[in-house]
Structure formats: structure tokens, C-alpha cells
Amino acid sequence: MIPAGFEYHRPGDIASAIGILQQHGDEARVIAGGHSLIPMMKLRMAEMGHLVDLQAIDELKGIEVGADTVSLGAMVTQHELITHDGLASAIPLIREAALQIADPQVRYMGTVGGNVANGDPGNDMPGLMQCLNATFDLSGPDGNRSVAARDFYEAAYFTARDDEEILTRISIPVPGAGVGQAYEKQKRKIGDYATAAAAVMVGNGQASVAMTNLADTPIWSDAASAALAAGNVDACVAAMLDAIDPVEDNRGPVEFKKHVAAVMLRRAIARAQSRAS
Amino acid sequence: MSKMHVKLTVNGKQVEGLAEPRTLLIHFLREDLKITGPHIGCETSHCGACTVDIDGKSVKSCTTFVAQVNGADVTTVEGLTNDDGSLGVLQEMFREHHGLQCGFCTPGMITRAHRLLQENPNPSEEDIRFGMAGNLCRCTGYQNIVKAISASADMLNAQNQPSSREAVGQTKVEAAE
Amino acid sequence: MNDQTLTPEERAANLKGMGSSRKRVEDVRFTQGKGNYVDDIKLDGMLFGAFVRSPYAHARVVNVNKDAALAVPGVVAVLTAEDLSPLGLHWMPTLAGDKQMVLADGKVLFQGQEVAYVVAEDRYIAADAAELVEVDYEELPVLTDPFEALKSDVVLREDLEGQTEGAHGPRKHHNHIFTWEQGDKDATEAILAEADVVAEEMIYYHRTHPCPLETCGCVASMDKVTGKLTLHGTFQAPHAIRTVVSLISGIAEHNIRVISPDIGGGFGNKVGAYAGYVCSVVASIVTGRPVKWVENRMENLMSTAFARDYWMQGKIAATKDGKITGLWCHTTADHGGFDACADPTKFPAGFMNICTGSYDIPTAYLAVDGVYTNKAPGGVAYRCSFRVTEAAYFIERMIEVLAIKLNMDAAELRRINFIKADQFPYQSALGWEYDSGDYHTAWDKALKAVDYEGLRAEQAQQIEDFKAGKTRKLLGIGLTHFTEIVGAGPVKNCDILGLGMFDSCEIRIHPTGSAIARLGTISQGQGHATTFAQIIASEIGLPADDITLEEGDTDTAPYGLGTYGSRSTPVAGAATAMAARKIRAKAQMIAAYLLEVHDDDVEWDVDRFAVKGAPERFKTMKEIAFAAYNQAIPGLEPGLEAVSYYDPPNMTYPFGAYICVMEIDVDTGEWDVRKFYALDDCGTRINPMIIEGQVHGGVTEALAIAMGQEIAYDEMGNVKTATLMDFFIPTAWETPNYTTDHTVTPSPHHPIGAKGVGESPNVGGVPAFSNAVHDAFRPFGLVQSHMPHDHWRIWRIANGLGMHG
16 A cells, blocks of 8 residues: 655645645645545545645644633644643543544544544544534634634535635633533444544533534534433433434444444433533 | 655664655665564554654554654664663563564564553553554464563563662563563 | 483473473564564565556456556556466466466456556555556446355356366356265254254354455565576465466476565465465566565455355254254355365365364264355465364354253253263264364363353343343353364375375484474464474473574475464474484484493483483483484484474364353443453463463454454445454454463374364354354344344344344
8 A cells, every 4th residue: 555646845834834735726735643644645545746744833733721711733642632631630521532532553643633624524523522612723825714613514524624724723612610521432443433422511501412423524413412401311312313314334234323322422421410510 | 756855863873865755654664774673564554563653652654654754763673672682671571471473563562562661651451451452463362462561561660770670680580480 | 401410300391392381482583673574575676566456346357558557667567467378377276176367367256356467666666557557347247145146147257157067076057166065964864854853043154354464475586597486475385385386387396496484474364376476476587576566455355365254054953852963064155256265175165074063963964065256265264274163163053053942051062962082083973083082071171160150140140130121231151162173184185286285394403412493384473483392302302492493495494285274283293293203213323322232222311311220321412413423323324314294194183162251232232251261172282381372362363253353245346344444353452361271182193192272262262252142142032143243233133132122
């Protein structure tokens, strides 16, 4: 498995990176950790003339934990998410989910920005970010803008990000004290994508519920969240089952996935509730 | 495609070369530098046979372009042998506890275990199994690999306590039995 | 060592001979990354080959245009069937008496089939150029179901059209390969008709793949000056490969040197001859340069060496008390597009006729029909001895099915049907002579070790809790008692391509008392360099550490049939002991001469010959070795070496009792192995550490196979499981710890009583895991559900039994 050739770029700042993207248009693509993109390139399912490596851009790095908001640079790796003490106490859900992504080696390289931006419905972070109501900061030739995670995903590998934009940072409101959080994921083995995964926050009369790999985008359900906020778990699950649209693959048929979706969601809810105060 | 100049540190030595940007690190190591410890197993980042250590991180070198690691510090299993040519602790314990059979996954296993123990000097069995889950082995069933890593942790911890030199010898004797 | 103060026991221990958990000599290299695997080989001017493969499972190849590929700088050649046909190399013989396209000759029969071979300066250029080879295909109807294939008008093998005789008898249909019958059909059917109880079930053992971590590959190097071809490769049978290459290429055998370097796991994947080898040899001849070919993982899973894919229809008859009276089996074997199964010639379904298992079944009948489909060829013994795994799975499932029918405990049903210790050697209804066994002792030891009664009580409680809504998990207790047949084999009935399945060992003792031994086998991780030295150490009294082992170079090693089917220890291990005994016999004469006594007046004592009745008068093997090279001994040639070619009088029959305790979540289909106990009886134990390691590894492969590992196709013949994302190989996280145990019932006909162990854990492991899943659901009405038992299929069992409300 050998990738096709490309020119390599390692810009030192966001503006340069955008400049390269502008210059080469469709021919250019950004690479973060590369653990989604490179296998696709090796299978020759992705080919591009120019690869723009974001690793040298300091603006894309760093975890900032504020009182109300957590800011994650797009190039923060899953490993950094797992080992950052401040983050684990501010939003424990992130660490819990990050530990369930891929395997140790991939987590050293895999970035939160890459995970949310490439639009792979199998990725865990998009659903998680929808649950947390995160906002994605994008920089492009026309300046900066922000898009809510819940508005970002359009279809598999299609997102609100334009080709010449770079996802720079992720802002996440810190859930209030007393909000319980949980991430439940069923997979065939370590390294696999989810058969079904559920991210749940509940407490203080509020709730948010999102699921992963059960449609061509992550699914955050307003109705399911509202039902859970009202304390009606059955209605929450029913609303979510209405919203998802899984397809058959090697992980199993649709009926199974719907069943497991409900099980994961109920388990996540129960665990989140047990953590709420 | 034009070649680029790459410069990195591998097992403590500065190396330079020309490579196409698409050259995978595993091929650069194996073909250009003739460092053939890291192996190619799955090519899609699932098996870990190609694992090397890059700037303190365990990385699958078959899913990394050499361009990405230009300037980095790379350690392979060859770099984990003692300076006097004797086996490093992990290497010795893999041998001691029969933690390898065909040997193909072993360089990746040992290199990954090296980083795991750097980050967690006292891992439980669960920590080891979770921390080694990016490396597949088809021969051993992992049981003896887990044992070898656990024994390595004990030995390294004993070595790191200068006052207990005897204890190191003791561990060695017990392990040998 | 020479020291008279040491006791015989101490001197024996110093040898690190048989029974010692000697550390492996291989590991010093492997742990430092200093192995020498085929992809580590770099020769001057070496080119790299890459295949263009068919995206279709069944299609005509209308045209292949190589112009664009040839135009890529660095591309040296692009080979197609047209280029190979003048040499007669566009097809090659298979191990099963069929033939197989090397490169697509007019059509393709499976997805991933080799269509063209690009040769270039490096692997990057080869891959680029392979993308540019334009192939026009015309799609044909695809047959992926063997039962459909036998009814279909679609002819898969047009080259065989009109041929009603195959390599193994008459063909009944254009997609039929052979029918193989064993046992007494009429008698078995009569017993079934009159039996108190007959249980009938279809048992499917799905298609899977050995998937060693290192894929297959080779480096072919034709020296035009000397006319010598050197072929390095991942060969489990290097000598047989040399003969095959000679036969199909026309190069004289003495001009071919085959070298198997270190092999990164084989498990049967590396027994066969593949298109990559042939194309690399041709490319090297054409270009005059060495050519390397190493398949990638997708190519490995899609094209070389699948395993299993047996549909086994079974009927088992018993008295109402549970005494089995007859066994009937009809198997439909899906062989894919070509019959490339790796079995001894006279056994087109391998040793499937060991399917009476560990049981005294007086009457039995087996028929196997081989069928062509649009899937990859192979049918290799994936860590088993020629379909023994299929046979063991079949009988161990049928026993469980019968236990359900009889409403009996499956452990007790096994016990009352075991062949008894005093019945050995035992003639089975399907034609084998089991050499030795003591099944009751092993079984009782196993049941006691796991507290079988306690487990059943715990399971009963859990069922109560489940019914009461206290838990959503069930407990399954998976039982297996397997009997293998390994060590093929007696030359009188076992050959591959006409080559008798003996094996060999040559030992040379050096003047200073160290030695080198060479064998016809080749280690792929089994630790031959360690264990075979132990056999020699015990036989001739030189320390194992002073004995070098070499295998895999056909220019230096004696001819042998290689390593697969757990045959290394039973056959080459026997040859090793026999060669060592020849050396000891000569050493005895040398010692007698040196001690100035008659040959019969010295006796062997661990590492020396001593004068009978005067143990203080002795010559150590080290002294004898030196004398062999420095003294003129009347009547004896100088030197001390021997070779043995061993044709075993019978196969060996290792057995074991495995018990798996598994917890299953009925809502998600997730499973957790709580306990796995493996008792193996492989006869005499050479290196307990290595045996235990073999068991750990083999059971883990069994876990993978039973719980998710498959080569799955969609109805278009596309492989759905071609990467390690979807082809299940458990990590350390999913893999449990195992408890190993043993009994020792030596083989009476093997020189050291050893039977082989490498494959037992796969043979016994698969039914143990599968039976655990079935056992968990037995109280709720499950009789049979096909593997692999991945999450959704387990969920489907629960769903079908109404457990989801």
C-alpha cells in the first residue's frame, strides 16, 4: 500500500497555511496527525497534489481551561486530552471518550481537530462535541468565523468547513457543577470504530444527548435531550431512535445497531445520572 | 515528485537523506537507513509492528510520512539495546518470559512497552493490556508479553533505587528460575 | 561438566536437554530487531514487483493495456499471461492436483486475482505503475454459495469443461471438484434408521485466514553467469518449493537454491506456491536482476491461503442411555476458484476422517464434496493438521447437539463415549490407528481443575437471576475433548505432489565437542533452534548451548517436507533423535577403543560412556568427539556425523481437554472469557516453556476465529474483511489469561514419545469457545448457531430466542 506522490508543506502560521490552500485549491489538503488520511492515501482512496502539515503552527496548539470555557487547539492530540489534569476535572467526559478512541499509538498522533473536521461518521469527537455544544473556530481567506458543532456536519465527509478554511480551535462551555457526564461505546475491539456510542450530559434540569456512527453524521437530538431534561428516559431513547439512521456493515445489521444504540444510550444516561448531583 | 532533504536523529545519531515527501517513515528507516527492526504488518495502523518512538511518543511509522518527522528524534528497537551491546531490560525480560515467538511483532512491542513504562513505571496488568492494545501479536496470546513487561517494570524500578543493587540481582535470579 | 563430583542429575541439567524450559536462542536476535525476514533482504540491483489485481470476482479479461505503466520512469517490465504463456508459466499446478492461473488467462475467478505483474526500480514506482495498467473487464455472474454453484448453469472453470474426471475421481457437475468417501455408508445409514436417538445438524465452519503478521513474499535472483537461481522466501516447505520451482520452470533442481530466512509466523499461509513467486522468478530471469515481491495485507487476506469454509451436515445416532452407535457426515467444501488446498495427495479433504474424535464410535461414514466458487483459492491448514480443526469442531458440536437431544450433561456424554485407555492402539471406524491416549484421566483432571460441578451450580443460579430480571448476562461453559492426528506422515499414504512426507536431520559433531544440526523443517516462531538442540543434547550428552541449529537453506539442509500440520516434532524431531542415536552408536565404539574394552562393555551415562561396573573409567562425549577427529581408530572412519531420514510408522494423536467459561451480555452480544483451562497431552514434553507459549498463542487464534474472525464476501464476491480493521485479531485487551495443564501419554512409536503440540490449541480452542456460547443459550432453547460469534450474531441468537422483550 503506497500513497501517490505530493508536495509537502509545513507552514508556520495559519495565514501561510490558508495561502497554500488558496493557491492550490482542490489539489491541497491539510494533514494533522494523519492517522485517518494516510491510510486512505495508502489505499489510493485519497490523492492530492499538496499536503499541508499543520504541526508547526503554534496557534493550533494548547489546552486552555477557563472558568466558563475550555479552548482546545485543533492540533491537541487525544493523548494530550487524556493526560491533561485540568481538562479532566473541568470536563471529564472528554477524557472518558478520548480513552475509547483507537489505540495508544494512534492517540499520540490523532488530533481533536482532525477528528472533528474530517467528517468521518465513525469518529467519536464529533458526537461528543455536539453533546457538549462546542463551537468550532474556522479561519479562511475571508477571515474567521465560528460554527456550532451541532450545525457543522452535513453528510459523511461533508461539513460546513470550506475547502480553503482551517479549523483552528474548539470552544466548549464548561458544564455547570452537578452535571453528570458519561460516554458509552460498544466496539468489536480496541482500535475499532463504534458499533454505537452515546455521549450524555444531564443535571440541573438540563440534558444533552448525542450519538456516534449511527447515521452519516453524528446525531444530536433536541427532542431526546429535552425528554431527558424532563426526566423521561424512555422518551429520550425513543426520540433518539427516531433520529438515527444506521446502515448495515460488518458490525451488524440495522436492527442490531438500533438495539445497541438504545442500550448504549440507556447505560450512558444511567451513569451520567449517577454522577449528577 | 521532487525529493526533499530530511534530517533526523535516529537512535542517537544524526542522519540525513533525500526522500520523496510521500516516503513512509517505515520505508525510510528500513530501506534508506537499513534499520530493519520495525516491521510492516498491516499497513493501516492496526498492528503496531512498525512502532517507533518519536519525540517521546509511540508512533506507527507505516502511517507517518518521513516529511512529517523531519527534524524529530526517533528511537527504534535497535536503540534500546545497552551501550555495551547487551540486551536492554525489556529485551531481556521478553526473552526470559518467552514473550515472543516468530519475533515479527517484537520490535514494535518492545518499543511501545518502553514508552509505556516511561509514562507509567508501575503498571497493573490492566494498564499493560490497555497500553499495549495498539500492538498485535499472532503467536503468543499476549500472556507472556504482559508478564515480560511487568517484570521489566519491577527490574527498572529496582535499578532506579541505587541503594538496592542487590535487589536487582535478586530479581534477576528469581526471574531466571 | 567433566567433573566427577557432579551427580548424573546435575550433569543432565547442565545439558539443558529434554524437559528443560530452556530460554530461546533465537530471542537474542529478535529482541534487538536483528531478525532476518524476507523484506529485510536487499540485493544489489534489486527490483520490486507489484500486482495488478482484479476488482471483480468473475469477469472476462478483454484487454490489458500496459503502455501507460511502461511509460513510467523506473518501470522495467509489465508481465501478463501472454508473456508467461510461451514459457508455459501462465498456469501452475496446485498442491491439490488442480492447476491455477499465475496471471489471468482470459478471465478472473475471484476478487484480488493476479492480472498483471509490474516490475520497477522500487516499490513506490511499482505501485504507481500498477495503477496505470488499464484492464478491460466484462463482468460475469458471480457464485459465492457452494450449494448454488452446484446447481448453477454458470461455468466457472471453462478450462475444465467436459472433463468428467478430476484429480480425485469423477466430477458430478461443472463446478464440482471431487467426492471423497470414507467409512461404511450402508452400515451407518442402517444404524441411523434403527437408533433410539438421532441428532441431526448442519455445522458450518466459516471461511477465515491464517494472517501471520508477516505477509508472504520472496526475492528471486537469477545469476545468468552461473545459471543458478536463488529464491529467498517465506516458505514453510523450502525443499518442496525447490522441487516445484524446478518442475514448473524447467531449471535443473541443483541450480536452484531456496532459502527460507526468519519467518514472521506461518500458520499454514506459507505452505502453498503463489503467483508472486512464479512471477518474481520469471521477472528475474527476464531482467537478469534480483526481484522482490512482498504482498500487502489486503493482498494477503484476499488472495493467499484462506482456511476452512466447510459446511458439515451431521447425523449422530445413540442409544437412549447416550452410547453413540454411529456417525454420518456430508461436507460441502467451498474451495474457491481453483483447488489449491494444501493436503496430502490421497486426502483431498485432509484428515477430515478424524471426525469421530475422541469417541469409540463403531460405525461411521464421511463424504466430502469439493466445489468451485468465485472466492480465493487456498484451503490451507490454519494452525491445524489438514482439516483436523474442521473435524474436531464438527464432532465437538455434534456431541453437544446430541446431549441436548438426550437431555444429558455434555461432560458425562463425553465420558461414557471416550475410547478407553486399554483400547489403544485403537482402530477408528474411518480408518485410523490411534497410537495412545488416556482420555478419562485427562477429562477428570480438567473437570476437577475448573470445579465443573460448582460452575454448573453457578450457571444455574445465574439463569435464575436472569429470569428474575436481576442480570442481563448469561454464563456459558464450553467443553471440548479433542483428538488430533498430526505428524504426516507415513510415506506409504502421505505425499505432496508425489514427495513422500518424511523428514530429516543431519548432525555434525565438531572436534571440540560442539555441533551443528540441520533439518528439513523450518521454524516460523516455534523455536526449533532451541528445542531440537534439546533433543540432541539429551541423546548425545553435549550441552544444547553448544549445538547450532540450521534450517531453510536447501543447499545445506537435508531434504524434508517442511513445517506445518504439527509435523516438525513428530517427524523431524524423530529424525533428530535417530541421527543422534547413530552418532551415539559410533561414539560408543570410539569410547570402547579409548577405554580399551569391548564395545559392549561400556554403557551410556548422561554425557559419557563409562565402563560397566567401573563408572570412574569413562570418556565424555567431548573427549570422544575430539578422538573422532584426531585418532586413527581401527575399523572406523574419522569424523562424527550422521543423517537420518525418518519415515514415521504412524501419525501421532495428541489430545486435550479444554474448558472455557464465558459471560455473555444478551443485550449487546458482548462476551467476556472469565476462565480458560487448557490441558494438553502431547506425549513427551521437550520444552515446557515453549509448549505453554504454543498453547497461549493457539488458543488466542482460536478465540479470534470463534468470536469474529472471518473472510466474508458480499453477493458480488467482494471481500468485506480485507484489512485488520474488519478482520478480527484480538488485542491484549480482549485476550484473557489462560491456565495450562498437562498429562503425559507418550507416543509408543515415536523415538522420544513426542506427539506435537503447536496446533492442538487451535483445534481444541475453537469448539471450546463456540460451545461456551451455545451452552449459555442452551437452557433457552438454542441448538446450533454458526460461527463466528461476533457481537451481532450473539445478539441475533438472543433476539431469536425472544430475550429482548
